[in-house]
Structure formats: C-alpha cells, structure tokens
Amino acid sequence: MARPWIEFVQSQNLPWHAGDLGGTRPGIEVKTLSVDLDDGAASLLIRYPPGWRLDHRGAIAVDEEFLVLEGALSVGATRYGEKSYAHWPAGFERGSMESAAGAVVLTFFSGRPIPSAPRTFDSARLVEHLDAFAVPYTGNFHPEFPPGAGRKRLYEDPVTHDQSWILGTLPMRWAERAEVHPVVEEMYLLTGESHGNRGVMRPGAYFWRPPGIPHGPYGTLTGNLYFFRTKGGPLKTEYVDSGQRFRWWPPYDPALPAELAFARGETTPAPRCW
Numbered sequence: 001m002a003r004p005w006i007e008f009v010q011s012q013n014l015p016w017h018a019g020d021l022g023g024t025r026p027g028i029e030v031k032t033l034s035v036d037l038d039d040g041a042a043s044l045l046i047r048y049p050p051g052w053r054l055d056h057r058g059a060i061a062v063d064e065e066f067l068v069l070e071g072a073l074s075v076g077a078t079r080y081g082e083k084s085y086a087h088w089p090a091g092f093e094r095g096s097m098e099s100a101a102g103a104v105v106l107t108f109f110s111g112r113p114i115p116s117a118p119r120t121f122d123s124a125r126l127v128e129h130l131d132a133f134a135v136p137y138t139g140n141f142h143p144e145f146p147p148g149a150g151r152k153r154l155y156e157d158p159v160t161h162d163q164s165w166i167l168g169t170l171p172m173r174w175a176e177r178a179e180v181h182p183v184v185e186e187m188y189l190l191t192g193e194s195h196g197n198r199g200v201m202r203p204g205a206y207f208w209r210p211p212g213i214p215h216g217p218y219g220t221l222t223g224n225l226y227f228f229r230t231k232g233g234p235l236k237t238e239y240v241d242s243g244q245r246f247r248w249w250p251p252y253d254p255a256l257p258a259e260l261a262f263a264r265g266e267t268t269p270a271p272r273c274w
Helices: 258-264
Strands: 006-010 017-019 028-035 042-048 052-054 064-071 073-075 078-080 084-088 097-099 103-109 127-131 149-156 163-169 177-180 184-192 194-196 199-201 205-209 224-231 238-241
Touching: 006 028, 006 199, 006 258, 028 205, 042 064, 078 084, 078 127, 084 149, 127 149
Parallel strands: none
Antiparallel strands: 006 205, 017 028, 028 042, 042 103, 052 097, 064 084, 064 103, 073 078, 073 097, 084 127, 149 163, 163 224, 177 238, 184 205, 184 224, 194 199
C-alpha cells in the first residue's frame, strides 16, 4: 500500500470536486481523504446531491465499504440512514440508487471503482446493511485499554482479518501511555473532540497511520465517537511510555504529505485526480 502518513487533517479543509467514480456514480462530489496511487484504493467523502438517482442495477470490480454521515441513501428497497453501514464485496450486485434529500457518505474502495458484471463472492465478506445505532457496545477488547470506552463491531474480513468498528468514549477521559500497532490504523472522527500528541481533533478529523508509529496519549472532555479501520490484519496494541505527560489543548503538529500542506495553511490546494 503506497499511501502516505496523514495524521491528521480536518476534512472541512479539503476541497470538494465533481466526479463520477470511474463512471459508477455520475453526478456526485468527492473529497479525497487518502489514496493509494499504485492500485487506486481510496478513502473518500461522497456527497450525493438532493434528487440524485442512478436507475440501473450494477456491480463494481472492487470492494466498497461505507458509513452514512448525513442524510440518507436508498439502494434497491433498502434505506441507509444516518450511521448505516455496509461492506459490499467486489461483484456484489446492488440495486438502483437514489438520495431524495441528499447524503454525505464516508466511503472506502479497495481499488479503482470500475463497472463490473455481478460475480460470485464469499458471502462471509458481505454486510449488506447494518444500523450502527442497533449494534451493541462491547468492552474488554484489550486487558490494558483504559476504562471508559466501548466498541461497536461492524466488520471483520474472514481472510485478512482487517477490522472496522465504531469506538465511543466517555467525557473527561484520558490516558498516560502511547500506543503502537503492527497494522495500518485509519480513523474518521464522528463526534466530540480528541486531544493527542498531534493536536486537537474535532468532528471530521481523519488520519491514515502506517504500522509501527507511536501515538498518543489521548483524552477527551466531551466524549466522542470514532470510526476506525485496520489494514493488514486485526488491531493489536502495545502500550508504551510516551515520554511526556498527557496535556489538554496541544498545538496542531500534523504529519502531512506535500499535497496536503495547504490543510495547515502553507500553500494553496491543488486539484486531486482519481
């Protein structure tokens, strides 16, 4: 995976671009959060305008995973409202699509999305629709994880064991140790704020962190909801001494590739082609 380290960018600072996702979604707008220039795998915000429709059924040649952030999207007879989740394997035939009032959808593709004929896939890799509000919280997912948080498990790939979940944390919670993971960790902050070693993340904050990078400790005054994914296997965590005590309101100190330097005010944004 040839994605750069991004930690972190507020998605509000990224531009919207008109797009059609390789002809699979004409008439939408896209914000690119991160992209693998080798295979086209990407993490995006997709904005479906009010009245948007795609009348024909279809499939694409790569996996698609998404979480509805705002509004609603209907696919066939299924309505995906706020915090609805899906993981569609490559070749999954979805129904016609529409968004009467518009929607903003956090979307992930495992490669460049191109039209495909429907084809056979492992049914264990399909999550056709999931209401994240209805998914129960689980705890005790790591014996050293500081108390005051719960996880809503959304998906685990039966082959790679990549995982996707929502993490909710209580207000006035913080830790004193940093973490290291042997896999890619990707995050989009849904609600609340999070104070950490790279600054204060607010709703819309995004990071793509390669394996082996110490991060944290973190804290929150308000409590928060995060959407997390791993690539390269399940989440495993080693807790390490951060070398500094946790502090509230740290300055913004991001790790950003050159093409995202504008997000911290250093240059002007360049169009992203994908």
